[in-house]
Amino acid sequence: IQMTQSPSSLSASVGDRVTITCRASRSISGYLSWYQQKPGKAPKLLIDTASSLQSGVPSRFSGSGSGTVFTLTISSLQPEDFAIYYCQQSYQNPPTFGQGTKMEIK
Amino acid sequence: QVQLVESGGGVVQPGRSLRLSCAASGFTFSGFGMHWVRQAPGKGLEWVAVISNDGSEKYYADSVKGRFTISRDNSKDTLYLQMNSLRADDTAVYFCAKDPDILTGINGLAVWGLGTTVTVSS
Numbered sequence: 001i002q003m004t005q006s007p008s009s010l011s012a013s014v015g016d017r018v019t020i021t022c023r024a025s026r027s028i029s030g031y032l033s034w035y036q037q038k039p040g041k042a043p044k045l046l047i048d049t050a051s052s053l054q055s056g057v058p059s060r061f062s063g064s065g066s067g068t069v070f071t072l073t074i075s076s077l078q079p080e081d082f083a084i085y086y087c088q089q090s091y092q093n094p095p096t097f098g099q100g101t102k103m104e105i106k
Numbered sequence: 107q108v109q110l111v112e113s114g115g116g117v118v119q120p121g122r123s124l125r126l127s128c129a130a131s132g133f134t135f136s137g138f139g140m141h142w143v144r145q146a147p148g149k150g151l152e153w154v155a156v157i158s159n160d161g162s163e164k165y166y167a168d169s170v171k172g173r174f175t176i177s178r179d180n181s182k183d184t185l186y187l188q189m190n191s192l193r194a195d196d197t198a199v200y201f202c203a204k205d206p207d208i209l210t211g212i213n214g215l216a217v218w219g220l221g222t223t224v225t226v227s228s
Contacts, residue, residue: 033214033215035214048214093165095210097150
């Protein structure tokens with residue numbers, strides 16, 4: 001299953017509301033996770049099963065979608081949110097990642 | 107606390123082999139599947155392989171199939187990745203990650219190691 005994220009990069013300002021889209025090449029039900037990765041660090045799980053926020057993750061992060069189209073929304077960007085975001089499907093082996101979306105400061 | 111620590115990375119010539127290890131602690135290792143995920147310099151995450159909790163099922167990315175072997179020793183709480191016939195495009199940071207279930211659970215990968223760097227170069 002191929003996962004395609006859009007956009008590949010996003011320039012935004014602190015306080016902006018931003019949305020990243022992840023599309024699967026076939027239906028993955030709700031088996032979709034979102035990760036945040038900062039330079040030199042391991043990925044951090046933000047959301048799984050499409051919309052379940054992990055403990056300790058700020059509520060400004062939210063996820064939605066099912067089937068083939070999913071979104072990650074950050075309601076009000078904070079300085080610490082500038083990072084790369086990846087989606088990953090766990091519906092079927094191999095569990096593939098999207099190519100990533102780089103969130104940059106405008 | 108739950109922890110994964112990778113080791114075994116280094117510089118290796120093309121065509122040679124290397125074995126990575128991932129030492130687990132803080133959870134019942136034999137109860138969970140385990141993954142290897144890699145990241146080439148400046149590139150995105152690439153899933154590499156997964157092994158079920160008991161080692162009976164394994165899946166690989168097409169890019170490593172036939173060259174890499176994932177295994178585990180539940181008596182030692184350790185995951186391995188045997189990498190043979192290494193190529194320049196295998197150069198990456200290799201992360202191990204804990205599956206939420208016995209094999210590719212529906213939930214995401216919440217526990218990751220810090221990674222070990224493999225450089226394939228002559």
